[in-house]
Amino acid sequence: MQSKHLELSQVGIDFPTPKGPFTALTDVNLKIAKGEFVSLIGHSGCGKSTVLNIVAGLHQATTGGVILDGAEVTTPGPERAVVFQNHSLLPWLSVYKNVELAVKHAMRGQSKAQMREWVMHNLELVHMTHALDKLPSEISGGMKQRVGIARALSMQPKVLLMDEPFGALDALTRAHLQDALMEIHANLGNTVIMITHDVDEAVLLSDRIVMMNNGPAATIGEILEVDLPRPRERLALADSPAYNHYRHEVLTFLYDKQKKIEPVSQHRKAGSTKVKSDNKASKSSDAA
Amino acid sequence: MSKMTNILSIAPGNTPAEGVLGRIYQRAPVLLLPLIGLLMFLALWNGVAKNIDTSLGEFPGPAHVWEQVGVLIDEHAVQREKAEAFYVRQDERNAARVAQDPSYQPKVRDFTGAPTFFDQIWTSLYTVMVGFVIASVIAVPLGILCGLSKSAYTAINPLIQLFKPVSPLAWLPLVTMVVSALYVSDDPAFSKSFITSAFTVALCCLWPTLINTAVGVSSIDSDLINVSKVLRLTPLSHLTKIVLPSSIPMIFTGLRLSLGIGWMVLIAAEMLAQNPGLGKFVWDEFQNGSSESLARIMVAVLTIGAIGFILDRAMLSFQRLVSWDKSSVLR
Numbered sequence: 001m002q003s004k005h006l007e008l009s010q011v012g013i014d015f016p017t018p019k020g021p022f023t024a025l026t027d028v029n030l031k032i033a034k035g036e037f038v039s040l041i042g043h044s045g046c047g048k049s050t051v052l053n054i055v056a057g058l059h060q061a062t063t064g065g066v067i068l069d070g071a072e073v074t075t076p077g078p079e080r081a082v083v084f085q086n087h088s089l090l091p092w093l094s095v096y097k098n099v100e101l102a103v104k105h106a107m108r109g110q111s112k113a114q115m116r117e118w119v120m121h122n123l124e125l126v127h128m129t130h131a132l133d134k135l136p137s138e139i140s141g142g143m144k145q146r147v148g149i150a151r152a153l154s155m156q157p158k159v160l161l162m163d164e165p166f167g168a169l170d171a172l173t174r175a176h177l178q179d180a181l182m183e184i185h186a187n188l189g190n191t192v193i194m195i196t197h198d199v200d201e202a203v204l205l206s207d208r209i210v211m212m213n214n215g216p217a218a219t220i221g222e223i224l225e226v227d228l229p230r231p232r233e234r235l236a237l238a239d240s241p242a243y244n245h246y247r248h249e250v251l252t253f254l255y256d257k258q259k260k261i262e263p264v265s266q267h268r269k270a271g272s273t274k275v276k277s278d279n280k281a282s283k284s285s286d287a288a
Numbered sequence: 289m290s291k292m293t294n295i296l297s298i299a300p301g302n303t304p305a306e307g308v309l310g311r312i313y314q315r316a317p318v319l320l321l322p323l324i325g326l327l328m329f330l331a332l333w334n335g336v337a338k339n340i341d342t343s344l345g346e347f348p349g350p351a352h353v354w355e356q357v358g359v360l361i362d363e364h365a366v367q368r369e370k371a372e373a374f375y376v377r378q379d380e381r382n383a384a385r386v387a388q389d390p391s392y393q394p395k396v397r398d399f400t401g402a403p404t405f406f407d408q409i410w411t412s413l414y415t416v417m418v419g420f421v422i423a424s425v426i427a428v429p430l431g432i433l434c435g436l437s438k439s440a441y442t443a444i445n446p447l448i449q450l451f452k453p454v455s456p457l458a459w460l461p462l463v464t465m466v467v468s469a470l471y472v473s474d475d476p477a478f479s480k481s482f483i484t485s486a487f488t489v490a491l492c493c494l495w496p497t498l499i500n501t502a503v504g505v506s507s508i509d510s511d512l513i514n515v516s517k518v519l520r521l522t523p524l525s526h527l528t529k530i531v532l533p534s535s536i537p538m539i540f541t542g543l544r545l546s547l548g549i550g551w552m553v554l555i556a557a558e559m560l561a562q563n564p565g566l567g568k569f570v571w572d573e574f575q576n577g578s579s580e581s582l583a584r585i586m587v588a589v590l591t592i593g594a595i596g597f598i599l600d601r602a603m604l605s606f607q608r609l610v611s612w613d614k615s616s617v618l619r
Contacts, residue, residue, distance in 0.1 A: 078520065086511065088512055
């Protein structure tokens with residue numbers, strides 16, 4: 001029973017294009033246990049988001065399917081709440097009302113007082129009760145993402161789906177939110193699927209890291225079990241050989257086995273991307 | 289601007305008096321430059337007007353026009369007095385008749401004097417509002433439908449593109465005939481000229497609102513639509529919680545454009561339909577051909593401009609009130 005909480009079997013998807021169907025994903029098989037924290041990692045365009053959207057029900061798989069607690073997933077629903085990359089709060093509603101909208105629709109038939117309590121409870125989880133009446137445009141990016149997480153949690157999802165939830169945040173804010181997410185996960189024990197680009201984030205947060213091959217016809221390349229004891233402390237882990245081993249495994253997969261064959265060095269632009277692309281370039285030349 | 293005044297008020301050693309003076313100093317260009325522009329315009333107008341001789345005399349300069357503003361206000365006052373006197377006489381006459389013969393049913397008639405300039409302004413405002421409301425009631429729901437459904441948009445778009453550039457003057461004869469044929473009543477609540485004008489305005493007001501609403505609705509952030517799907521909002525909730533709020537800024541942009549067009553169209557429509565508003569005032573003065581006519585028309589021109597400006601500002605204030613996106617409504 002434990003291992004059959006969420007099951008993706010033979011999942012594949014074709015997108016119609018003028019030149020005929022384009023196979024974005026093929027033969028994705030994954031079993032996720034209740035309360036497990038799984039990260040999807042891979043290069044851009046490898047179909048991570050597509051996998052997440054299929055589990056969310058926002059995309060329909062062309063082949064195979066997703067089964068959650070014995071029922072097939074066909075439509076989106078609050079039991080598979082999504083935290084979107086750019087928070088996607090409704091800009092005309094206050095922090096409180098944004099969460100309340102989700103509570104009202106996920107908990108029909110509750111009394112007003114119960115709903116209010118539940119909204120407050122979820123905002124407390126992400127430490128956002130001080131800004132109840134602020135509009136999303138009046139709070140920082142990190143706070144918006146906190147509210148986005150509170151909104152998703154308030155739906156009491158069986159599975160929490162996070163699409164690069166901290167990708168748009170600065171490193172310090174990201175670290176704060178990762179800690180907050182670990183705390184919430186420890187307390188509530190939700191099943192979480194998170195897409196990330198960040199190797200440290202994946203190793204720090206996950207029970208398993210699902211590494212995806214490059215598309216087209218992307219699929220799961222390797223699955224890495226992260227057997228680090230919880231609660232995890234980012235400072236303590238920085239010097240841990242086990243942590244660095246996992247980190248190295250993921251890096252090897254991404255930059256050696258699945259190196260993105262893109263003319264990076266030709267298209268290189270000055271500035272912040274330079275260091276990264278230099279790394280990639282040297283790695284790929286090493287491999288060659 | 290507000291940023292500037294902020295900086296000023298935080299500046300160290302700033303006494304309140306300095307603050308006020310400083311604020312005036314800061315605002316001076318904002319107040320002074322339009323004034324300079326206005327004075328230059330008046331001077332130019334005055335100079336040019338003296339050199340244009342028409343069959344109705346010299347083209348009116350600013351002074352001449354200002355004089356006519358006074359005359360129009362006086363005419364209004366005189367007409368109001370006449371009306372009051374008429375109603376007093378009527379009441380007295382009716383009271384006398386009733387005193388003589390208790391079974392007499394007193395007849396109350398409306399005063400039938402010519403409408404004054406201010407009556408005509410009111411008629412114009414009323415007519416344009418009715419036309420605008422009719423157009424909005426049709427255009428907003430239709431625009432939402434077009435924004436939500438690609439098929440509806442594809443079906444309706446050619447019609448929008450076809451009718452959008454049509455001048456009100458082309459519609460007017462058709463509307464006039466249709467109103468004459470369909471609006472048959474012994475005791476009409478509205479005059480035919482009013483209905484013709486209002487519908488012509490409505491026909492021209494439809495398009496900006498329709499197009500902007502459709503664009504606003506169809507450009508809703510796809511993440512917000514996904515939120516709606518994850519929450520399993522009913523179609524009605526989806527409409528009221530997601531679609532309408534998120535397209536309100538665009539809807540209002542359309543409504544403002546529509547009202548501006550409606551006000552321009554109205555003057556032409558009133559001229560031809562003989563609806564007793566500002567358009568008819570201009571037409572009547574033109575036909576009248578007295579030496580004062582051009583000055584009086586000029587008063588109407590400036591009034592039309594001023595009212596158009598006020599209508600736009602009113603819509604803008606209303607938009608600021610209801611719209612969440614404060615950045616989209618600066619101009």
